[in-house]
Amino acid sequence: MIVLRTVWQPTEDRATRMTKPVLSVRDLTTSFRPDIYSPWTPVVRNIGFDVAAGETLAIVGESGSGKSVTSLSVMRLLPPRGSRIEGEIRLAGRDLLALPEQEMRKVRGGDIAMIFQEPMTSLNPMMTVGEQIAEAIRGHLSIGSAEARQETIRLFEKVRLPNAKERYDVYPHKLSGGQRQRVMIAMALATRPKLLIADEPTTALDVTIQGQILDLVKELQEETGMAVLFITHDMGVVAEVADRTLVMLRGDVVEDGPTAEIFGNGRHPYTRALLAAVPRLGSMAGRALPSTFGLIDTATGSRGAEREAAPPVADKPAVLEVKNLTTRFAVRSGLFSKVTGAVHAVENVSFSLQPGETLSLVGESGCGKSTTGRTILRLTKPFSGTVLVNGQEVGATDREALKSARRAVQMVFQDPFASLNPRIPIGASIAEPFLEQKLGGKAEARDKTAALMHRVGLLPTMMSRLPHEFSGGQRQRICIARALMLDPKVIIADEAVSALDVSIKAQVCNLLMELQESLGLAYLFISHDMAVVERVSHRVAVMYLGEIVEIGPRSAVFEAPQHSYTKKLMAAVPVPDPSRRRMRRNTEVEEIKSPFRIPGFVPPKSVYKEVSKDHFVQVRC
Amino acid sequence: MTNAAQLAPPVRAGIPRFLRRHPTMIAGGTVLAAIALAALLAPFFAGDPATMMPSERLQSPSARYWLGTDHLGRDVFARVVHGARVSLAVGIVVAVSSIAIGVVIGMIAGYFRKADPVIMRVMDALMAIPAILLAIALVAVMRASVGVVMLAIVIPEIPRVVRLVRSVVLSVREAPYVEAAQVGGTRLPVILVRHILPSTVPPLIVQATYICASAIIVESTLSFLGAGVPPETPTWGSMIAQSRMYLPRAPWTVFAPGFALALVVLSVNMLGDGLRDLLDPRMSRRM
Amino acid sequence: MIIYILRRLGATLIVMGLVGLMVFVLLHLAPGDPAAVIAGDNATPEQIAQLRQMLGLDDPLPVQFLRWMGDVVQGDLGVSIYSNEPVAQLIMQRMEATVSLAIATLAFAVPIAIAFGVIAAHRAGTTVDRILMLFSVMGFSLPAFVLGYMLSWLFAIEWKLLPVQGFTPISEGIWPWARNLILPSVTLGMTYTALIARITRTSMLEVLSEDFIRTARAKGVAVPRILVKHALRNAGVPIATVIGIGIALLIGGVVVTETVFNIPGVGRLVVDAIARRDYPVIQGVILVFSGIYVFVNLATDLSYTLIDPRIRY
Amino acid sequence: TARSTTLRCVMHADLASLDPIATTASITAYHGALIYDTLFGHDADSITRPQMVSDYTVSDDGLTYVFILRKGLKFHDGQPVTARDAVASIKRWGARDGAGQHLFKRVADVSAKDDSSFSIVLNEPYPLILDWLGKSSPSICFIMREADASTDPGKPITEAVGSGPYMFNRAETRTGSQYVYDRNPEYVAVAEPASGFAGGKVAKFERIILQNMPDEQTAVSALQAGEIDFIEKISPELLSQLEGDSSVKLEVLNKTGAMGWLRMNTLQPPFNNVKARQAMLYLIDQAAVMQATFGDPKHYKGCASLFACGTTMESDANTGWFKGGQNIEKAAALFKEAGYDGTPVVIMQQTTLPVLSNASLLLAQWLRQAGVNVELVPLDWAGIVARRSNKGKASEGGWNIFMTYASGSAYNNPIALAGHAATGEKGWFGWPEDAKHEQLRDAWAAAPDLASRQKIAHEMQENAWNFVPHVYLGQWFDTAAMRSDVNGMIGLPDLVPFWNVSRG
Ligand SMILES: Nc1ncnc2c1ncn2[C@@H]1O[C@H](COP(=O)(O)OP(=O)(O)OP(=O)(O)O)[C@@H](O)[C@H]1O
Ligand SMILES: Nc1ncnc2c1ncn2[C@@H]1O[C@H](COP(=O)(O)OP(=O)(O)OP(=O)(O)O)[C@@H](O)[C@H]1O
Ligand SMILES: [Mg+2]
């Protein structure tokens, strides 16, 4: 790949441009070195940008392109030993890089506030959320503790945290992810900063909650007129919030401009490639079959073709049949570890999978998607129900049946890195199932491994490398190769592409679809990413609190959702289209329901109503 | 986006650089290696550690006796060097065997839910008996010998290793790569040995250095309390313990082994601390 | 919570039963004959045999074990073979000294160790870090008896600042009590300082790399406050654990210090008892020690709930 | 209690057992001497003088002794001392003590005549009877309350109520660490100056505290710091620390010192052969053994007398082997003659006492030089006393050699010291057997005076160094250390008495 190096030139004529920039960055170069004996390695090179009051600038780019480093450089939060920041960072005219640490501390949290990616880990678990905000307030404004408390509660109300008063004395672990992120926002706004830096503030959240957070930031910005630096890799989010967009590639800014312009006619091939890879919800409207992504070559800028996938094989028996599957996790407590209840993770779930078919399982976090997949493979014991693989029941007692089922059904996990043993060369990891199931000798295993690596686009010469020597996308390919080693009929892909960058995500999706066609694989595709699901699925099942509430052909479910939950899910997905950005979603602030049930709880009876051909919706009776 | 990078054990990359970054570890390692070498070659250069010549007792260091003689007229230098063999052996044998036994029991406890409570209760009971007292009692039971002293130090260490291994196993057994292996049909023993065992290695290496250092100290303490190795055997601990009365008159009889002991324990600890920093991926992300 | 405690206490009984059995078997495998020790060197074999029989040492082991266990269950630890005094009373007499020493040691070691650990973690990789860690490792490298002699020579004999040995009950005043404990607790504390400082450093390093520390810095909190208020409490659970282990180790580790500084504590009691095979005393002390150990463990676990609001039993 | 009226003493051992009859441990004898009184006592010139007895008569045939107790003697519980108490005490002592047993073989009757007088009737004359009743080496014939003294002799009594100059203070005693004795205000001392184990036992300190200090170095430091007043025995190496200190004085209280001896299992090879035992005489260099532990020759000497040196029975008979010095070749030759077959000789090495531990190491070295295979088995004292009763083969849990020690004056008494017997399997550990030796022992006890006893002792030694019941390791003299203001310590061979001692 040719490395592109576009030195950024400030564009003078800009409609959205306000009078004076709040933050002005010039020639910022940030370098790291592991120890004093090593040379400095720049990871951000000569970048520059301005953000004006009331304006939102989005920085996009794939993982590792230097987005976070840029924001941390502005805050001077990088480790003092081992990092070096050069250039000029001016906040309302003041050069931040020249400030003594003491002064800089006042800037942090005072003039510039920051929201981080991980709401779960960014709050101190041992301080009440109220204290944490009051601490920020009192650090910058000289007010008493009672006043700080008042102010904190006011902020909680502002970010629409229910029961603001009581929430003051609550520890973070009692709050849901969305609530925690709202606490983070409240904290950031506590001192009325001039600039808010939001580093991937919604990545870890469910789509429904993501929507709420984005709305909130927008609203507050309108109210206070602060400048916002919004860092994300989600183009949908960019389209939603940003006035202007800056595209980074491996430490360089390759393009910047008004968001609409970037989306409408990005000039740089990388920008276009990035956008092309973004799955857009609704882009498949009217099409019955899944389709690959048409990718853009970042070097040449030429666009690959989209290719429609084949329909599933209808005349053969189902490869996987799940009947009334129920999985519950007992919750024990008390003197004799009495069962005081159970998490009904999967409740009465039934579906079947044809050869060559992709069935997607969607739903919000904790609804039981993974548990379903794990129960099929008996990584978790079911409470009741049956799983048939090639018509044969997978039972607890029959080890051989389980073994052959596990040969036919394989799994690709969400985190490709965690699912590869970091200490074993990838060739050995891929070959392991083959050798362990005694399907052939060492030489055969080697040949097959090489062939599969080739197949998933890796060089067989990489066989002896360790997992950490690969990129995320490559690692996911390794996992796919391993899953294919046993010639399975079904692959359960549990969030198999969720962790990947957009462009790589598209590549891996394409690979999966290709393999499906040539090998006749069936996929159980578990994902919370609706846009990807829309592209790859033949059929879609929507799960809610352990139950399938709607299942049917993809086009039917996406274009004519019947169940109220499905509708809500569809509405919450951000649309990568700047022209639609001012549209409010009107989603209410609502807590996720818990699947915990007391013992003796009998799930309400329900039936499935067929609304159109093969499209079923759950109806309670 | 992903926190995968944290899990990476960057052991393979750039060993020399780590060495440069961990001067204390290098110092510790070098000193240890030198002492180990001296211990190995002791019979060839150090002289006779056993022969007693009461008429030559408590001689101060001289050209003939580099570190003087003790109360029985034995060559302190020869005894210090030969003592290295026993003291190091005690450290190493105790570390290796307590870890070997602890790993096996810990893996069983961590992986087999049924065995876990039984094993852990027994381990609790073993831990509940103060180590020194157990050692004294064991030595009293089985008569003093280097082997028994080692055993007496190993037994109380085992439960600590078991706990460590068990906790690692408990956390790793649900790791996606273990589940991936299960899905691929990998047999249980293979999963245990190939996928779970290696994760216990980094914390165990560190633990091993602590055990090694404390074993050397405990051995000397046992000698002090009169429950150590046989008086015949030169170990630093028993040398200090036997000579402590002579400290005012013949300080070398105590300081020579004492210095050697402190030096080795210090080196082992420095090595262990260095290894821990080296094996801890978080060190690269510090404030 | 109460139920949790009850359940833990239940497990304690099992553990203590096991300890009792192990110790009994171990001891009675030991060669050694209290009757021969009591009778003295000049006694004839015949006299010794007579004594053995009188002391009930000739009964079969299972009988002796059941007799002992039966008494223990009723709260009776038996009497010393030698002095005929109740074991419980012997232990009680010695407990104050041992507990005082343990408390003084912790009072000395914990604050210093935590300060060392926090500073070393904050300055990780620098010379300050290395010096602090070297210092604490050195505390670990010197056998307690060598250190003890050195300290008492310097402070008690040369400078005459503190007494050489002995123990004064706290009932005779705080200062007389403390005077006697300073040198022993410093001697004993060295090891624990090293242990706790290192754990503190490690877990502080871990916490300092957490996201919420970055959050705290991003909102402009000053470094000392970050270290103490944000980081230390989060690092508290492993530190509490190691302090708990420390207490347990202390109870057993006092033996050497008690010897060097002639403190009439439980450690000495049991070492002397082992030397003359005073079985009821040894068994009683070890049983009490293990009870303390289990209790300290429980207290440590309960302390987690104070440190970490997420932990509930 | 004020410091000046309290004497704090660190003793050589912990007072493990309170019954001076059931145990022969000397620390218990010290305890006994503090709280109990005796009928007679040896004075500084070894003359036996009445103590609790005001008067006594001996019948002309020398077979009936009548004793009258002094008036006003009271036990610490306030009860008067009666003849019944004395009778019960003598009987219990006679059942237990070596000398007592020897005496009681000739006793026809012991009984009280009235509250204050009692008699002992013998079958044959026993000139040493009063010596035995007044001896100061364990077991001492202490007079206890009848109730205590009627306890089975094999069962240790745990009461500590006597009529002596000090009273045991149980409330302030901390078993294992300190033993407290308060002055007995009711005690009426004999109106004579204290002399040896006899004379006026005047308690000058209000309180005596015997401390058990496990570490000698600590004790020495504590003495220098004035935290304690007296240390009974100091390792010679620590003496140098005290020698320049004017606040401390050093004194050898036990003039006959102590002597280490080595017992061989005469029931098992190789030491069932007298040649092998004789080899040991040539093998051991006592001076070297002593020097290894005691350094300066002023603290020790080699001694070839069966009855120790500096004692009344000291003899030079049959000591050619000693004068010739160590002779390893000769020892090797004797082992060969004994038919030694290379089976390892097991030495039980006592690890807790430096002199014995060091001696074991040296012995092992010499044995090896003499071509003997040696296995050193390190054991603590409790381990040794348990194992030494095993008469079997060394390879089956038995032993060949162990070492221990006794005071010089103990060796001086062929009757009281159990190890002087040569009665074979009935006797003391090592079980040597020699009929002539036994004959001589009885003759010694029956001998009418010192001169004739000395003559018999000479014969005994002549004979003993031929059949070699045991071998000596050397004789040493322990030094006691005390604050320089402590005066009047009485030097007794087997006992540290605490009467007559004062401060200032
Ligand atoms: N403290 C550090 N020391 C050394 N290298 C670092 C450090 N922090 C970041 N880097 C490197 O800088 C580069 C940019 O990282 P950065 O975190 O800015 O990426 P990003 O664009 O935010 O990616 P993501 O989308 O994954 O968050 C990466 O190659 C990263 O490995
Ligand atoms: N081993 C377990 N023990 C107890 N509860 C469990 C266990 N595994 C999962 N659960 C619970 O079951 C429910 C379903 O979990 P599951 O992991 O299947 O959700 P998911 O739909 O995959 O969510 P996500 O999108 O966050 O991965 C959750 O409430 C979860 O807390
Ligand atoms: Mg980032």
Ligand SMILES: [Mg+2]
């Ligand atoms: Mg999941």
Ligand code: NI
């Ligand atoms: Ni890393």
